[in-house]
Amino acid sequence: MPRAPHLLEENQYYHVLIKGMQPLFQSSEDYQQYIQLFKICHKHHGREFSLIHFCLLPNQIHLLIHLIDRASFSQFIRVQNQRYFYYYQRKYTFKGHLFSGRYQTLPINGEDQLLECGRYIERQPVQRGLADAPAQYPWSSYAYYAGADCPLVIEPSPVYLQLSSQQQKRTQLYSSYLDLIRPYDRLLDQVFA
Numbered sequence: 001m002p003r004a005p006h007l008l009e010e011n012q013y014y015h016v017l018i019k020g021m022q023p024l025f026q027s028s029e030d031y032q033q034y035i036q037l038f039k040i041c042h043k044h045h046g047r048e049f050s051l052i053h054f055c056l057l058p059n060q061i062h063l064l065i066h067l068i069d070r071a072s073f074s075q076f077i078r079v080q081n082q083r084y085f086y087y088y089q090r091k092y093t094f095k096g097h098l099f100s101g102r103y104q105t106l107p108i109n110g111e112d113q114l115l116e117c118g119r120y121i122e123r124q125p126v127q128r129g130l131a132d133a134p135a136q137y138p139w140s141s142y143a144y145y146a147g148a149d150c151p152l153v154i155e156p157s158p159v160y161l162q163l164s165s166q167q168q169k170r171t172q173l174y175s176s177y178l179d180l181i182r183p184y185d186r187l188l189d190q191v192f193a
Contacts, residue, residue: 008070013108015117018061019100025058031139033087035151041080048072050155053118055140057128062121077103115159119178134178147171
C-alpha cells in the first residue's frame with residue numbers, strides 16, 4: 001500500500017527532520033559531501049523553497065524551510081537523500097537502509113515560533129554534547145547568523161532581520177538569544193521523539 005503524501009501547505013515555514021537508522025555522517029568529508037549534494041540538488045530541484053536554518057548532526061538533519069512549492073520540495077528531498085545514500089554506500093560498502101523512514105515536518109505558525117525553531121535547530125550540537133557553544137559547530141547555519149561564512153545559501157529569517165537594522169547589533173542580539181533556556185526545546189524534543 002503506498003504511503004499517503006505529506007500534506008504540506010505552500011507559502012508556509014516548516015521544521016523538517018531527517019533521521020538516520022545509523023550515523024549519517026562519520027567524517028568531515030561526509031558532512032562536506034552532503035553540503036555539496038545539497039547545493040547541486042537545490043539548484044536543480046529545490047528552487048521553490050528557501051533554507052532558513054539547518055543543522056547536520058551525526059544521526060539527524062534539521063532544516064527550517066520556507067516552502068513555496070510542495071512538489072518541488074518533496075522531489076528535492078527524494079533526490080538529495082538518494083544521492084547521499086549512493087555516496088555513503090560506495091564509501092562504506094554499506095547495505096541496508098540509511099534513513100529512518102520519511103522525513104518529518106512540523107509547521108511553524110507565527111513569527112515567535114519561527115525564531116524559536118531556528119534557535120532550537122542551532123542549539124542542537126550543544127544539547128547533544130557535540131560543542132560547548134553553537135559557534136563551535138561548523139555544520140549549521142549559526143555561522144550565517146553570526147556574520148561569518150556559511151557553507152549553504154541561507155535566506156535570513158524575517159524575524160532575525162527585525163531584531164535590528166544594524167548587522168552587528170542583530171548578530172549580538174541573536175547570539176544572546178541562543179544562550180537562553182527555552183521551553184520550546186523540550187516541546188520539540190517530545191514532538192520529534
